[in-house]
Amino acid sequence: QVQLVESGGGVVQPGRSLRLSCAASGFTFSSYGMHWVRQAPGKGLEWVALISYDGSYKYYADSVKGRFTISRDNSKNTLYLQMNSLRAEDTAVYYCAKDQWLLDSWGQGTLVTVSS
Amino acid sequence: QSALTQPRSVSGSPGQSVTISCTGTSSDVSGYNYVSWYLQHPGKAPKLMISEVSKRPSGVPDRFSGSKSGNTASLTISGLQAEDEADYYCCSYAGSYTWVFGGGTKLTVL
Numbered sequence: 001q002v003q004l005v006e007s008g009g010g011v012v013q014p015g016r017s018l019r020l021s022c023a024a025s026g027f028t029f030s031s032y033g034m035h036w037v038r039q040a041p042g043k044g045l046e047w048v049a050l051i052s053y054d055g056s057y058k059y060y061a062d063s064v065k066g067r068f069t070i071s072r073d074n075s076k077n078t079l080y081l082q083m084n085s086l087r088a089e090d091t092a093v094y095y096c097a098k099d100q101w102l103l104d105s106w107g108q109g110t111l112v113t114v115s116s
Numbered sequence: 117q118s119a120l121t122q123p124r125s126v127s128g129s130p131g132q133s134v135t136i137s138c139t140g141t142s143s144d145v146s147g148y149n150y151v152s153w154y155l156q157h158p159g160k161a162p163k164l165m166i167s168e169v170s171k172r173p174s175g176v177p178d179r180f181s182g183s184k185s186g187n188t189a190s191l192t193i194s195g196l197q198a199e200d201e202a203d204y205y206c207c208s209y210a211g212s213y214t215w216v217f218g219g220g221t222k223l224t225v226l
Contacts, residue, residue, distance in 0.1 A: 095162070110160060
């Protein structure tokens with residue numbers, strides 16, 4: 001049974017950094033591309049970033065390019081999102097999702113609040 | 117990376133059918149067969165209901181179906197049930213390994 005568990009969210013001041021993690025189990029993590037998707041309070045879903053199964057390719061939404069870095073450690077079955085220079089508009093629940101093409105399983109999300 | 121266009125809300129009575137549209141462009145919806153639909157109950161994670169325009173993952177009732185014509189994809193739910201009340205989001209591959217979501221549609225079962 002696929003399980004994705006996000007962690008690392010919290011309250012952070014504008015301009016500061018935060019690293020999110022997504023622990024995966026129940027499938028062969030190293031065989032799948034993985035996404036981060038976010039949802040601002042009361043708003044819709046927004047795609048954030050994709051990493052290939054082996055970490056060699058990384059792609060980002062324009063809204064986070066240059067500030068966020070997606071990475072993975074296949075030996076630990078864990079996906080990461082390093083978020084730098086955070087802005088108020090980055091406030092959202094951040095979800096990790098499995099499978100480059102299908103986004104077929106999602107975690108429960110972790111809330112990031114950017115506020116002074 | 118402009119969001120796909122969905123109606124803000126739709127409604128139907130139990131047993132009826134409803135269709136939710138998702139309009140994009142030739143750079144996303146009509147350009148690729150990677151359109152998917154997600155159901156999201158309040159406070160919960162999204163759940164995949166339809167992938168690759170019209171494929172139903174295991175466990176999804178056959179009351180849910182997907183299609184695409186030109187720049188518009190559609191999700192049809194037949195035999196509406198109370199538990200279908202939720203927010204629904206479409207998502208499309210937009211080229212260059214980027215994805216775009218719709219703004220979401222709130223389905224109310226009357």
